[in-house]
Amino acid sequence: MTDVATEEAVEHGAEQGAGLAFHPLDQFKITRLFGEGPIEWYTPTNATLWMALAVVAIIVIFVFGSKGRALIPSRLQSIGEMAYGFVYKMVEDVAGHDGAKFFPLIMTLFLFILSANMLGLLPGSFTPTSHIAVTAILGFGFFIFVTLLGFAKNGAHFLGLFWMSDAPLILRPIIAVIEVISYFVRPVSHSIRLAGNIMAGHAVMKVFAAFAPLVLMSAIGYVVTPVSILAITAIYALEVLVAFIQAYVFTILACVYLKDALHPGH
């Protein structure tokens, strides 16, 4: 059925000379960088390329930028210092002073997500953080890490996180069940929030982009084309904001979960 529809669309397009091409999800396809064949776990793909570019961006800003160790920083060094101060303050404010030990880990999460999101906004790029596989590993990986950390630091006291000692005694078991469920939902929402936001934004942009050439085919395009171009611009601006905010949200939630692991008492 679907194949028939596709063939019809292709034929239609051929008849018209050019049709509107709606492939809003094509930008998320994982493809081999070199040659043909199946995608094995080690195959270099476009995901590999854009993750590598994120690494390169981080190295350029944070290693080469601070190379001078200048007392009066250069622009690049200022960016690195601002990011350092921003995340360090976040970790210290949310997770407390002993959370500062995990600052490199939190910084890794923040910078990876931020640079992947930002690089993904380049036209024609691929966004690793739009894939649930990536964000789920980030989310669940961090979840397992803080859970193990919580038990290692506090032992059985970590379970106090689920036991509201200031609630009425009858309600405590019910609250505990809710707390346990919400605790296990954390990594799911943590990872789906990021992938969902990024994917939705990119897909919407692609849909508007597909409407843009309508002026070449029909009179209604005189209205639709300017509107869709304006919409792409507006959504792009919004997506720049979202790229930062989602990195920030992911990081600050990671700090909150870290705080719960270090200080489980309410």
Added chain:
Amino acid sequence: MTTETTVTEVAHGAAEASGAGMPQLDFSTFPNQIFWLLVTLVVIYFVLSRVALPRIGSVLAERKGTITNDLAAAEELKQKAVGAEKAYNDALVSARAEASKIVAAAKADIQKDLDKALAKADAEIAAKAAESEKRIAEIRAGAMEAVTEVAKDTAKELVTALGGQTDARTVTAAVTAALKG
């Protein structure tokens, strides 16, 4: 007509897209993504924790230290400036006191000299005045005597000229009495 065609195409396009499915749910690519993600995260973690973060942290700490030191140095210099100003004011006050002392001493000296000179001048003037008075008295006495002599002589001559007997003692007594009167 054209619009209708477009709408049909849109529908076809959407059908095609949903037919292809979300690449996010293509589980065959998961091992690949997870593998490269882990490689990426490990690389970023080591670059940050071994090189970038200690370096930026030390630069920030160094800058903080420099600023603190500079502020302390500025505070110290300010204290020094205040001290210097105080010393200057003290020196000014003592110099003023010294100057007024010197002025007072000079004034006293001058006053002493002046008093001495005045006293000396007064004494001289007094001596000169006394001498002059004496001389004036002498002159006056001399004049009185001469006047008496002239009067006696004149009286005697007058009496003689008038044909009277000139009795020296009587004439003298009369002149003396007249002079007194």
